[in-house]
Amino acid sequence: MxxxxxxxxxxxxxxxxxxxxxxxxxxxxxxLVRRVLDHVGQLADxxxxxxxxxxxxxxxxxxxxxxxxxxxxxxxxxxxxxxxVLRGERLLDPEKVLRTELVRTWVVPTPTSGAAPVGxxxxxxxxxx
Numbered sequence: 075m076x077x078x079x080x081x082x083x084x085x086x087x088x089x090x091x092x093x094x095x096x097x098x099x100x101x102x103x104x105x106l107v108r109r110v111l112d113h114v115g116q117l118a119d120x121x122x123x124x125x126x127x128x129x130x131x132x133x134x135x136x137x138x139x140x141x142x143x144x145x146x147x148x149x150x151x152x153x154x155x156x157x158x159v160l161r162g163e164r165l166l167d168p169e170k171v172l173r174t175e176l177v178r179t180w181v182v183p184t185p186t187s188g189a190a191p192v193g194x195x196x197x198x199x200x201x202x203x
Contacts, residue, residue: 087159
């Protein structure tokens with residue numbers, strides 16, 4: 075099982091998209107965030123499930139699409155790093171993808187851990203390196 079790590083810029087991106095949607099419909103913004111978290115949760119078990127990014131030659135960069143978002147991630151060994159979230163109609167800035175600072179980790183507990191049911195994300199602070 076891969077560890078899933080969110081960067082501060084990726085969380086900020088998702089928050090900004092949700093804030094924009096919430097101006098018109100708060101429940102739709104909450105639903106989008108839930109859908110994104112549920113969708114990216116599959117990467118803990120299937121880190122190669124997202125297609126490669128056409129903007130990068132580097133095989134480590136992939137994406138998950140949960141309309142209207144593109145969630146960009148980098149695979150490094152047994153760790154999936156979310157580096158950027160953007161609206162699907164926007165152009166991807168490769169420089170922004172490459173500049174990340176890791177601050178949060180998303181751990182999907184197993185049924186035997188007793189921490190939480192499977193599929194319920196548990197956030198913890200990860201110290202920047």
